[in-house]
Amino acid sequence: MRRVVSLFLPNWPVDRLRRRLGADAPPPEHPLVLTGRIGRKRVVTACNAAAAGSGARVGMAATQAQALIPGLDVRDADPHGDAEALDRLALWAMHRYAPVCQADPPDGLAIDVTGAAHLQGGEPALLRDLAARLQGVGVTSRGVVGPTLGAAHAVARFRADQSLIADDGVDAALSPLPLEALRLPADLPVGLRRMGFERIGDVAHRPRAPLQLRFGAELGRRLDQAYGRSGEPLIPVEAPETPRVERVFAEPIGAPETLARYAGALAEALCGQLETRGLGARRLDWLCYRVDNRIEAVRVGLAQPVRDVRRLTRLLTDKIETIAPGFGIDRMTLAASAAEPLNWRPAAARLGAEVAPDVSMLVDTLANRIGADRLYRLSPVESDVPERSTRKVAPLSAPTGVSWTPDWPRPTRLFRKPEPIETIALLPDNPPTHFTWRGVRRRIRRADGPERIFGEWGRRDAEMRAVRDYFQVEDDAGERFWLFRAGDGEDATTGSQAWFIHGRFG
Numbered sequence: 073m074r075r076v077v078s079l080f081l082p083n084w085p086v087d088r089l090r091r092r093l094g095a096d097a098p099p100p101e102h103p104l105v106l107t108g109r110i111g112r113k114r115v116v117t118a119c120n121a122a123a124a125g126s127g128a129r130v131g132m133a134a135t136q137a138q139a140l141i142p143g144l145d146v147r148d149a150d151p152h153g154d155a156e157a158l159d160r161l162a163l164w165a166m167h168r169y170a171p172v173c174q175a176d177p178p179d180g181l182a183i184d185v186t187g188a189a190h191l192q193g194g195e196p197a198l199l200r201d202l203a204a205r206l207q208g209v210g211v212t213s214r215g216v217v218g219p220t221l222g223a224a225h226a227v228a229r230f231r232a233d234q235s236l237i238a239d240d241g242v243d244a245a246l247s248p249l250p251l252e253a254l255r256l257p258a259d260l261p262v263g264l265r266r267m268g269f270e271r272i273g274d275v276a277h278r279p280r281a282p283l284q285l286r287f288g289a290e291l292g293r294r295l296d297q298a299y300g301r302s303g304e305p306l307i308p309v310e311a312p313e314t315p316r317v318e319r320v321f322a323e324p325i326g327a328p329e330t331l332a333r334y335a336g337a338l339a340e341a342l343c344g345q346l347e348t349r350g351l352g353a354r355r356l357d358w359l360c361y362r363v364d365n366r367i368e369a370v371r372v373g374l375a376q377p378v379r380d381v382r383r384l385t386r387l388l389t390d391k392i393e394t395i396a397p398g399f400g401i402d403r404m405t406l407a408a409s410a411a412e413p414l415n416w417r418p419a420a421a422r423l424g425a426e427v428a429p430d431v432s433m434l435v436d437t438l439a440n441r442i443g444a445d446r447l448y449r450l451s452p453v454e455s456d457v458p459e460r461s462t463r464k465v466a467p468l469s470a471p472t473g474v475s476w477t478p479d480w481p482r483p484t485r486l487f488r489k490p491e492p493i494e495t496i497a498l499l500p501d502n503p504p505t506h507f508t509w510r511g512v513r514r515r516i517r518r519a520d521g522p523e524r525i526f527g528e529w530g531r532r533d534a535e536m537r538a539v540r541d542y543f544q545v546e547d548d549a550g551e552r553f554w555l556f557r558a559g560d561g562e563d564a565t566t567g568s569q570a571w572f573i574h575g576r577f578g
Contacts (some may be wrong), residue, residue: 247273324400352377439461483575
């Protein structure tokens with residue numbers, strides 16, 4: 073099922089102005105409005121929260137706003153600059169989140185995340201990441217994911233209590249919303265209200281013919297788009313500098329072997345462009361345009377720059393099963409949405425010198441099958457606290473130069489969170505004689521420790537006196553575990569004196 077993000081930027085013109093002014097921007101608590109002309113009238117086109125709280129609103133005459141709010145900061149709007157900046161934001165979202173992204177002027181973006189949300193940890197995580205990144209650069213936003221752009225667009229702008237719309241929850245989400253949420257011409261909701269219709273639910277299930285006869289076809293078109301009864305294609309934003317090739321078909325295609333053949337032809341043509349520019353692809357976006365105006369998108373990531381036709385073709389054809397051709401595909405594009413200079417191996421490698429094996433193809437294959445976020449290696453971090461001593465890095469990233477201390481061995485499997493256990497031990501330094509974990513009682517035959525680890529006082533006050541005493545223990549079956557006591561066994565301020573299991577060896 074299709075999943076679309078509608079990103080609403082309620083203060084886009086004001087946020088963009090503040091970013092452009094930088095340190096010279098007025099403080100947020102100072103009322104600010106942007107003005108433009110409608111015919112001969114100068115009106116407010118945007119205002120910040122302080123101005124809105126003082127009575128300013130979009131569409132108000134600029135002179136009226138100045139008379140109403142003393143000390144009002146009035147600046148000229150820049151709608152052309154706002155639109156260009158929105159296109160650049162769409163390009164950023166396309167590079168980071170999904171290959172099909174378009175600007176939704178004047179105040180938003182539309183992103184087709186079908187099959188791409190899992191790369192960010194799921195739809196809720198994608199929305200959180202998107203909002204946090206925009207908030208970090210001073211842009212207020214609100215995102216909603218739904219099965220149609222019309223539904224997501226309406227909820228993002230008219231409901232603050234919902235960010236996810238289930239595939240079968242469109243009617244429940246839209247019914248209580250005002251008619252303006254359907255993106256209708258300004259005069260149409262006014263006419264509908266004269267007839268007694270206030271909410272989308274009032275017109276959504278009415279007979280279509282009388283409404284169309286009285287109000288035209290636009291109402292029915294918007295309802296069908298919102299409810300998914302008719303398609304609403306997204307037009308992907310394109311960067312002119314992106315290497316891109318295209319193939320248009322006289323007759324629609326849809327057979328998997330045909331898709332594979334043309335994927336290879338596109339990959340060969342794209343590699344020719346990349347060779348001319350001295351680049352290698354780090355990410356490919358393969359877009360298949362169906363005859364019903366829907367786009368099937370495939371995104372392939374690569375661990376390092378690649379310009380090998382066979383390799384790119386294989387990665388693309390591995391994804392053919394995710395493409396639903398419908399009634400046929402009449403156009404294809406393949407773009408290297410991320411490309412970098414291609415560094416060739418040194419001459420010694422070509423003259424028979426021993427070189428390290430190239431596992432990048434294996435990395436690419438696994439990453440595109442199971443998800444790039446699930447393929448990583450662990451790199452040491454300078455921290456004594458075990459759960460902070462590692463971090464995830466890309467499989468082929470360069471060595472960091474940091475290594476673990478060899479003084480005390482660490483378990484091969486470290487639990488995400490220490491799990492409580494039941495045990496008995498003599499305080500302060502004796503290991504436990506047995507412990508019960510997950511309902512199983514284990515008698516300890518051998519133990520080594522304690523290894524004392526102190527909290528990192530620079531992080532927070534609660535770790536100033538925190539202590540853990542770790543023991544490596546072996547049970548009757550020969551299994552080895554990593555246990556610790558919270559506290560030093562004497563002073564209650566150093567920990568709760570409770571016991572936990574933090575990992576297992578082997």
